[in-house]
Amino acid sequence: MATLVYVEDHEGEPVKGSLGVLSKAAKLGDDVVAVLCGSGVEGLGEQVGKYxxxxxxxxxxxxxxxxxxxxxxxxxxxxxxxxxxxxxxxGASVLTADVAAGLAARLDAGLNxxxxxxxxxxxxxxxxxxxxxxxxxxDVGWKSEPRLALIRSGTFEPVESGGTAEVAKVPVEVEDWSKQAVMLERAHEESEGPSIEDAEVIVAGGRGLGKPENFSLVEGLAKALGGAVxxxxxxxxxxxxxYASQVGQTGKTVAPKLYIACxxxxAIQHKVGMQNSGTIVAINKDPNAPIFEYSDLGVVGDVHEIVPKLTELVRAKRAT
Ligand SMILES: Cc1cc2nc3c(=O)[nH]c(=O)nc-3n(C[C@H](O)[C@H](O)[C@H](O)COP(=O)(O)OP(=O)(O)OC[C@H]3O[C@@H](n4cnc5c(N)ncnc54)[C@H](O)[C@@H]3O)c2cc1C
Incomplete structure (x- = not known):
């Protein structure tokens, strides 16, 4: 196999999901080439080469x-x-979904x-x-080459191979029709702490919180644990x-070490986005809630009572 892995960059860093796909490709065969496309990304070549x-x-x-x-x-x-x-x-993202689809059309290739x-x-x-x-x-396959694939986000962990790669610049020739779309504006969402894709701890909130203001409970616990919401x-x-925080079938797939569901x-559509988490803790007042079937630790009780106490305990423990 002669495999090309597209490595997306964001805010000066290679995207973790792309590096995970690169690591997986390297496990499958030794002829793996990564490609970075951007402006001012040359410096990332060496870092990407470690995967x-x-x-x-x-x-x-x-x-x-x-x-x-x-x-x-x-x-x-x-x-x-x-x-x-x-x-x-x-590795699937908003951008790569469009790039992969465009490439499939351009090369008349199959995309899974x-x-x-x-x-x-x-x-x-x-x-x-x-x-x-x-x-x-x-099981899905391809009838012809090149074979194109988008991998669900969060599927593969990046693993450093211990090796390095030869880094080479390639010429960029952009077609006239590709210059027709221009970026008019970019907005940056202010957020504190890690993103849910990168976080080792996630505290997730559902309808059981009762009202939007009660998300402050999960935010407080996430902050105390150094995690994401x-x-x-x-x-x-x-x-x-x-929406950026949504986990599940139509949201993001996450795999933190600890997932606390409040x-x-x-529901199955939520489960598929977080079932690969290391330890799953659920707090729910209904002892028959389906989440308890796949939790490592279940607390039957009211989130409004338990989450503030848990947050206090974590803060106290961290302070010592
Ligand atoms: C095609 C499709 C795609 C979908 N994609 C997704 C997806 O990506 N992600 C996703 O999450 N869902 C998705 N869903 C929706 C999914 O089916 C569920 O409706 C949704 O996950 C339920 O969210 P919830 O657990 O917050 O709410 P609910 O199902 O209403 O559950 C609320 C829970 O809170 C508990 N509770 C209530 N009050 C308290 C309290 N005071 N203390 C403790 N516990 C309390 C209740 O016992 C209940 O178990 C999708 C559905 C479809 C059809």
Missing amino acids: GAARVLVADDPALEAPLPQPRVDVLAKLVESEGFDTVLF WDLIDLEERDGKLVGKRPALQDSVLL AATRAVVDAGWYP GISG
Whole structure:
């Protein structure tokens, strides 16, 4: 396999999900090349090279400053054609979903998306894709090359290989039609602490909190633990918390060491986004709530009583 892994960058760092995909690709075969596309990203090449790539190609050009898909499709299409990659892998994100779809159209290639595993079987690449609200896993393949795949976010952990990679700049030629879309404005959401994708501890809130103001309870506990706040779709849809915090089938997939679910019933669509967490703790007043079926520790009780006490205990413990 000649595999190209697209490594996305954000605020001067390679995105963790992309590095996880790179690590997985390196485990599958030794001919793995990573590509960075951006402006001022040359310095990231060495860092990316620690995750198992034999080579890191860097497309560094002002035309790639904005996170827009078409200029990236131009770069990737030329690389696939000139270097003969038979497989192109992406860690899923808003940007890469567009880049992968654009590249599939440009190269007339097959794209499998939302994969949660990849393996080589009898010399063929096979992907695993959850279906029917994540209740079954399908084996998926490709009829032709190049094979394109988007991997569900948070699926693979980045693992340093102990090796280094050759870093090389590649020319950037952007087609005229790719310059038609321009970025008019970028807004930066102010947030404290780690993002839910990177956090080792997540405190998540659901409808059991009763009202949006009560999210201060989960925020207080998350802060005491140095973690991030997540939410269910029910509260995101109700406008209590931003979509960026939603965990589950139509939100993010997370895998922290500790996941504390406060007032969350544990619907299958929520479970699929957090079931790979190390330790799951649930606080729910209903002893029959489905979340207790897959929690390591369950507390039957009222979040309004338990969460403040727990926060106090954590703060006191940390202060000693
Ligand atoms: C196609 C599709 C995609 C979906 N995608 C997602 C997704 O990505 N993420 C997601 O989360 N959901 C998703 N859902 C919605 C999902 O089915 C559930 O409706 C949702 O997860 C429920 O959220 P909740 O647990 O906050 O609310 P509820 O199901 O209403 O549960 C609230 C819980 O709080 C408990 N409670 C109430 N008061 C208290 C209290 N004072 N103290 C302690 N416990 C209390 C209750 O016993 C209950 O168990 C999706 C649904 C569909 C159909």
